[in-house]
Amino acid sequence: MARRAQVPPSRVGLPDAGKRRTPGLRREEVALLAGVGVSWYTWIEQGRAENVSGEVLDSIARVLMLNDNQRLYLRHLAGVQANYPVPMTTPKAENLQPFVDNWSPNPAYIADHRWNVVIANEAARILLGIRSERYNVLEEFFTSKHVRAAYPAWEQIAPSVVARFRSRAAQHTGDKELQAMVEALASTSPRFAELWEQRDVMEDSCGPEYLTHPATDDLHFTRTALDFTQRIALRMTVYLPVPGTGTEAALRRLSHLTVTPGLDVMEEAR
Template identity: 45%
Template structure:
């Protein structure tokens, strides 16, 4: 049954590939790609041989591809066809999938502001904490609840740096020491996604110069990936708050993530954080005013 299902799936994909290429070819005129019209045409768009010339492949090979035959394709050839057909990023990824290849990752932009839709989601998420960070872990948006609950201040610009240098943040968090190795490992794993981006090494180097704890962890060369975590906070005004933290990628801004914190079921965190955020004047306390973090029965954090 499994082999039959695989055959049906492969056959369906070839059919979809054939229809997709034909439809994309029909919407591109010779003038769109700088080619002469070449007389009267029976159908709109480019001819197969014209696509083949533009992509630098044989006419027969392209015809077989468009017919959905079982032929080998490479990323380079698919990219050439995508350029010839003026495909957008989403269409190019779709072409890859239909051809049986992994879609290429979109290039991540260093830092952009969140879209209005994401900003509205972040604002409406309050009184629950949330923030957006870019590929370098710089904050691009932080809601009020995250500032009050986690102790972020005006000088907090980078999630990793704040984790290791913000004293208030460190005092508030119940499992800081247990989470620190995973946080450093997650940043190294993200840095490996962009081997030509020296900003990761600069951030790590600057942080290692002021944080011996980070320097020691960074030298371990551990790497880890986390999309979910449990974050426990001992807040001087609200008491113990425990959140499930979820990291969500933002496809419209590759490399950026939305991190949302939801009160953990079975705790009274929801009521406590709501009461905290209803206070008319929210003053982030001095680190010395916070109680010493106690051992809460919650897993260590892995997302800062």
């Protein structure tokens, strides 16, 4: 009702004929322009309607000239799915650097909803072998021999990696680039294609992570994920050492290494 009162008839192509008892659009006009019945629209506005579809709410949002945040808020009020199909904005990578650097010497990186790494601290670059601006966590896991060597239990955890990614991807079903990425990886990695077809899903917020590096002993972490706003769909992943495993001391040793673009991880450790 508040928004309806703010939209002049002329803004939606209606004649602004004479004085009105109340400002803005009438209910009948919103219903007509949205393609719904007047009674149904009235019930929606009064909060009496049940099982309102997202399509109807989007039509009403269009008539009322709501932006994306307002449209999703309207969907939330009606209990309808309200995810951004594709993130609208992405901050500059350099602006995110302090978020990951503050976790040093613990490995930390920020990735988008496709699992492309946007920014990482030096510890994560060393541990995961991030040597270029184009680094996708899922693709590297299934196609990089270096990443595979970093996971002693690679075969055992591969199903959970795919299940975690599917859970994340389900929030962005309208992203064609994400769909293309999955199809390309499935054609490259038979193991990924097999696991993807199993359609398992798993929570991606936290879990154990067991890795190794040629310059240290085994590394035991608790992987923790922290989300930014849904609008930018970025997630920071932090590897926290498990106490009593020697991982903290190992990370201090790794901190003396540097990542050299194009250099093999084994050669660099040596």
